[in-house]
Structures are given as C-alpha cells and as structure tokens.
Amino acid sequence: MEGGKQKKKGFEPSIVGFLCNWCSYAGADLAGTSRLEYPPNLRVIRVMCSSRVNPLFVLKAYQRGADGILIGGCHPQDCHYMEGNYYTRRRFMLMRRLLDYMGVDSRRLRVEWVSASEGERFAEVVREYTDELKKMGPLDLKNQMMQDER
Amino acid sequence: MSAEIQDALRSEARKLLEEGKVDKILGYCMSGDRVVPCMVYAADEVDKLIYNNRCKINLARYLRECDGRVGVVAKGCDSRAIVELLKAKQLDRSDLFIWGVSCPGMVDSEGRQYRSCSVCTHRNPVVYDGFLGKLVEEKPRLKDDELGLGSRDERMSYWSKQFSRCISCMACRNVCPMCYCKECVLEKKDPEWVARGGDISDIFVYHAIKAMHMAGRCVECGECERACPVDIPLMHLYSRVCRDVEQLFGVEAGMDENDKPPLSVFDLEADAILEENEKNKKS
Numbered sequence: 001m002e003g004g005k006q007k008k009k010g011f012e013p014s015i016v017g018f019l020c021n022w023c024s025y026a027g028a029d030l031a032g033t034s035r036l037e038y039p040p041n042l043r044v045i046r047v048m049c050s051s052r053v054n055p056l057f058v059l060k061a062y063q064r065g066a067d068g069i070l071i072g073g074c075h076p077q078d079c080h081y082m083e084g085n086y087y088t089r090r091r092f093m094l095m096r097r098l099l100d101y102m103g104v105d106s107r108r109l110r111v112e113w114v115s116a117s118e119g120e121r122f123a124e125v126v127r128e129y130t131d132e133l134k135k136m137g138p139l140d141l142k143n144q145m146m147q148d149e150r
Numbered sequence: 151m152s153a154e155i156q157d158a159l160r161s162e163a164r165k166l167l168e169e170g171k172v173d174k175i176l177g178y179c180m181s182g183d184r185v186v187p188c189m190v191y192a193a194d195e196v197d198k199l200i201y202n203n204r205c206k207i208n209l210a211r212y213l214r215e216c217d218g219r220v221g222v223v224a225k226g227c228d229s230r231a232i233v234e235l236l237k238a239k240q241l242d243r244s245d246l247f248i249w250g251v252s253c254p255g256m257v258d259s260e261g262r263q264y265r266s267c268s269v270c271t272h273r274n275p276v277v278y279d280g281f282l283g284k285l286v287e288e289k290p291r292l293k294d295d296e297l298g299l300g301s302r303d304e305r306m307s308y309w310s311k312q313f314s315r316c317i318s319c320m321a322c323r324n325v326c327p328m329c330y331c332k333e334c335v336l337e338k339k340d341p342e343w344v345a346r347g348g349d350i351s352d353i354f355v356y357h358a359i360k361a362m363h364m365a366g367r368c369v370e371c372g373e374c375e376r377a378c379p380v381d382i383p384l385m386h387l388y389s390r391v392c393r394d395v396e397q398l399f400g401v402e403a404g405m406d407e408n409d410k411p412p413l414s415v416f417d418l419e420a421d422a423i424l425e426e427n428e429k430n431k432k433s
C-alpha cells in the first residue's frame with residue numbers, strides 16, 4: 001500500500017484507460033487485432049476526445065478502486081477536433097501536481113499520446129504502466145485515508 | 151489611516167448617490183460588534199459605512215448578486231476577485247464604480263491577523279475608479295508552503311486528518327467569491343459525483359475537485375478557511391494550484407482582466423517543453 005504499508009503478493013493493479021476514439025482507442029484496437037499481448041489490467045473507457053476527460057472521472061475512478069489512470073489521446077497536432085489534446089495536456093499536468101500535494105503519487109495519472117497505427121506502442125505503454133503500478137502497490141484511497149486520519 | 155479612508159469613503163459615497171451615478175453602495179457596516187457587508191441606498195445613510203482592520207469579508211461574493219449600478223469598496227483581494235469575475239463575464243464593468251482601498255491586514259475579534267492576510271502579497275487594489283487612502287508596501291511571496299510537509303506520505307496523512315473533520319457543510323464553497331456556478335458539481339444529484347454523507351474518499355474527491363476549479367482563479371482571500379466550522383486550512387490547496395498555474399502557465403489569478411483562463415488556452419511549443427519537464431521530474 002502506498003505509504004510503505006503492506007504490499008500484497010501478486011498484486012494486480014487495475015488501470016482505467018480513457019482512450020480517445022480517433023487515436024488511442026484505435027491503437028488499442030490495432031494491438032488487439034494484431035494479437036499483441038499486453039496485460040489484462042486495463043479497463044478501457046472510450047471517449048470521443050481526450051479533452052472529454054474531466055478530472056472528476058479520474059478522482060471517481062480512484063475512489064472506486066483504480067490504482068492508475070491512463071489517458072490516451074492523439075499526438076499533438078493530430079487531435080480529431082484540432083486542439084482538444086492541448087487542453088488535456090494542461091489540465092492533467094496541473095492535476096498531477098495537485099494529486100502529489102494531496103498525497104497521491106502522480107505516477108498514478110498518466111497521459112500518453114498513441115496514434116491509430118501504434119498498436120505495438122500501445123501494448124508497450126500498458127505493459128510498462130502495469131509493471132510500474134505493480135511495484136507501487138495498490139492505491140486503496142479510502143482505506144489509506146482511514147488509516148491516516150488517526 | 152483607516153479613519154481617513156472611512157471619512158473619504160462616506161463623502162464620496164454621498165456624492166455618487168446624490169448625483170445618481172450609482173443606485174447603491176456595497177460596503178461594510180457594524181452590526182452589534184461585528185462587521186458585516188451591507189448595502190446603502192440613500193445619501194443620508196452613508197454614515198453607516200465603515201472601514202477598519204476588521205473588514206475581512208470579500209465583497210465580490212455579494213457583488214455577484216447585485217443588479218443595477220453599484221459602488222463598491224475593494225481592498226486587494228476584493229479587487230482581484232472582481233477582476234476574476236469580470237474575466238468570467240459574471241459582472242459588467244460599466245455597472246461598477248470601484249473605490250480601491252489598501253488593506254492594513256485584517257484581524258479577528260481578538261486582534262490576531264488572519265493567516266490569509268499574513269501571507270497576502272496584494273494588499274493594494276489592482277483595479278479601481280477612485281483610490282482612497284495611501285498605498286501600502288507589498289510583502290514578497292513566501293518561498294515555501296508553510297505547512298512544510300516533506301514527503302508524500304506526510305501529505306496524505308495530513309490531509310486525511312484534516313478531511314476526517316469535514317462535515318460537507320459547503321460553507322467553503324458558499325462564501326467563495328469564485329464559486330458562482332449555477333449548478334455545482336459538489337451538489338449535483340444525477341450523477342452524484344460527490345456523495346453526501348459518504349466516506350472519507352468522498353471528502354477527498356470534494357476537496358480535490360474544488361481545488362481543480364480554483365486553478366488560476368482563487369484570489370487567496372481566505373474566506374473559505376474562515377467559514378469552515380472545523381478550521382480546515384483549505385487555502386493551502388488553492389494556493390498550491392495557483393502557484394502551479396503561475397509556474398507552469400505564467401498567469402496569476404485576479405491581476406488582469408485581459409488574461410485568459412489558463413486551462414482554456416494553450417501554447418503549443420511551450421506546453422510541449424513543459425510536458426517533457428514534468429514527465430522527467432522525479433515523483
């Protein structure tokens with residue numbers, strides 16, 4: 001657990017992925033159709049654009065047990081809606097700092113740009129992120145806060 | 151100095167009301183031994199208006215709810231809140247006559263200065279139509295957050311302890327001059343983002359999202375902390391996001407009506423570099 005508390009053996013992190021329809025989701029799809037292997041820890045939620053992701057979604061996912069969040073969008077200059085990912089970039093840069101200030105490891109929020117043709121890269125991102133979160137252990141926001149409140 | 155300001159304010163207020171330039175004045179009055187915000191409508195009532203080091207209340211909160219032409223007293227934080235509200239198109243500049251006043255640093259009934267005032271870096275008003283009194287010297291920004299919480303674990307346990315006392319009364323939102331949303335996510339029922347009477351993780355969501363909403367908007371008036379019945383030092387969260395916005399995007403809340411909301415604009419090249427730097431930062 002974050003805070004150096006008990007670290008479960010064989011911990012499998014759950015990752016919520018908010019993937020934009022036009023690039024990252026298509027990238028994930030390609031990884032699938034190309035039969036690339038990546039860990040099953042990612043639960044995908046498709047959004048029309050990465051900028052659709054409200055910081056509330058991230059917080060809510062943590063609250064419901066996510067250990068990490070992966071926001072996937074088109075590469076800069078490639079957003080289907082021209083500039084959505086530029087807002088995504090600023091918003092979550094800031095949010096990562098806020099999380100850190102509130103005691104949540106900012107690595108638990110990750111933004112990646114993955115295009116529709118980058119199936120292999122998508123699989124690699126998920127592999128790498130799953131490993132990183134495994135090393136970090138669970139977030140378990142509610143229990144952690146309950147232990148800390150005393 | 152406050153006495154001079156008070157005299158000048160009364161005569162200016164009388165003049166403006168008599169000339170019919172404003173319909174009412176929003177300022178401070180006494181109610182028993184407390185200072186309260188008040189509205190003065192007639193020239194023969196202006197002697198109710200006061201100004202001293204107990205006038206902590208941020209009047210922009212009440213200005214939002216006024217219609218017609220209003221004369222308003224604005225110290226540093228009121229004026230910055232007005233700027234933010236103008237940026238957000240919540241006020242019409244042509245409806246306002248602003249008397250800028252410098253702030254001596256506000257104190258509570260026992261004479262102790264409020265924390266927000268002791269760290270304030272903008273005691274002088276940033277926007278006004280008339281200025282009363284004298285400018286005061288501004289203090290430099292404290293280099294570090296006074297909480298001095300070293301590690302992330304310390305921060306988690308600090309905020310967990312603080313939030314465990316929160317009773318979700320919403321006072322901190324209700325007094326905030328910047329919380330003008332007609333429909334607030336903290337109260338929304340469908341979907342219910344923040345469960346009322348939920349567990350401590352709901353309180354975490356509450357405060358984290360409120361802090362995100364204060365990014366580049368909080369003017370650090372301290373009203374939220376003062377309103378909190380259980381004394382949670384909330385402003386630290388909002389000050390933190392505002393420092394981050396300043397460092398990252400180079401805008402300070404409440405300083406210039408022409409600034410754009412930092413999360414609604416972008417700078418293609420600069421942001422790409424920022425992104426790289428943030429990624430490489432050791433978490």
Ligand code: SF4
Binds near residue numbers: 326372
């Ligand atoms: S968040 Fe608090 S300090 Fe900031 S503007 Fe609102 S009431 Fe003032």
Ligand code: SF4
Binds near residue numbers: 333335363364
């Ligand atoms: S907390 Fe957020 S949504 Fe609610 S009133 Fe304030 S800014 Fe608006």
Ligand code: SF4
Binds near residue numbers: 320377384
């Ligand atoms: S004023 Fe204090 S107790 Fe009330 S909701 Fe805000 S933080 Fe919680």
Ligand code: FES
Binds near residue numbers: 021073074
């Ligand atoms: S459509 Fe992919 S980031 Fe906007």
